[in-house]
Amino acid sequence: MQQSLKTIFPNFSNELIATIEENGSLQDFKAGTILMRTGQYIKNTVLIIKGKIKIYREGEDGGEFLMYYLQPGQACAISMICTAKSEKSQIMAKVVEDVTVMMIPLQLMDKWMMEHRSWYEFVIETYRSRFEEVLEVVDNIAFRSMDERLEFYLKRHSDACGCSEVNLSHQEIATELNTSREVVSRLLKKMEQRGLVKLNRNQIELLNFNH
Amino acid sequence: MQQSLKTIFPNFSNELIATIEENGSLQDFKAGTILMRTGQYIKNTVLIIKGKIKIYREGEDGGEFLMYYLQPGQACAISMICTAKSEKSQIMAKVVEDVTVMMIPLQLMDKWMMEHRSWYEFVIETYRSRFEEVLEVVDNIAFRSMDERLEFYLKRHSDACGCSEVNLSHQEIATELNTSREVVSRLLKKMEQRGLVKLNRNQIELLNFNH
């Protein structure tokens, strides 16, 4: 286990890894599990060991707007930010591929900041990269039209899963972009005509996404 | 001066305040100054002592999308996040009301995190509140239509300036919402008919904004 933690978080010092193993608790969750809901109080910082998580912003009307993915070696920035004051979560986290996570009680998160340089740097880097990712999300919805956003969405999905097939229904995609299924269907059809994708049932093959 | 810094940043310890005064440099900028451009390297962390700054996300086509305001007692989260690694700025900062800022060299920002508990807490709280603010921006553009976004924009402006007059042209508002002047004019006209505002040249009076 020590070996694998070190592999996933190569920048952590050995003492930090030992401390994490001593104090953290390893937990598994199945795909589909909601790890965190908007408005819930946060009690742990979450490190992703294995699997994938999607982070959503929820609208009042029940929309689930996709913000970004969390992958092994990453951590939930919101959980880090909020733990300090045990604030409510501003986002919703859903497991999309069976995960193993390391749960770290909030008091330790704060304590380690002072004791472990590598933890401090990890936290700062997590803040930075998540902030940038959210800024990119703002770019997309503020400056781009739906067809560009759809392309970006598909590209990001393929980056995250490391494959060129998207196994999602048009409805699921529409929900995560906060638009309607018909719009997604139409735009995908146009992309197929442009030779960018091949459409099958419950699957979209990405063809020329070598941006 | 010590007195006034303590007033603006009440949570800072006395030692921290003394250290800031010793190492920081106080600078004034006129309204209209661009304090930071997208892509510039960041060399300082910026604390706002007096005045107001607007933070924008710039689009490739020259759009200037308003993210949030910075006010006395606050700091630029981006400058804090980026200084650690001397990264490029992802945003543009414009002075909208003559400011006095305290510039803090990036090495100190990092050093103080370990030495001053009140600085550490301030930085974490800055991250948290800015992150939340950006999430609210995402909400607006992802879930709301232009008329709601315009109302929110006006409300935020009046909150920031503490008055109920918005001295901006329709064109300026349109730019910051990334829409066109005509749309803003029309929506404002409708709001006037609903009794929410009174329209004058270069000025919008907010009437029933007691949300």
Place this chain on the structure above:
DNA sequence: TTAGGTCTGTGATAAATGTTACTGTAGAAT
């Protein structure tokens, strides 16, 4: 006063997106 600029209002039109309604197809369940 006149000329030129900026700001605002508004109609006409275009384009993008959202909504409704209906169809057919594939696969699962019976």
Place this chain on the structure above:
DNA sequence: ATTCTACAGTAACATTTATCACAGACCTAA
């Protein structure tokens, strides 16, 4: 095989937003 359901395609239409065109109001500078 039949039925049921989720999924996908698409036409028709509504709404929202963007663009183009133009006119009048106001301000400033000559």
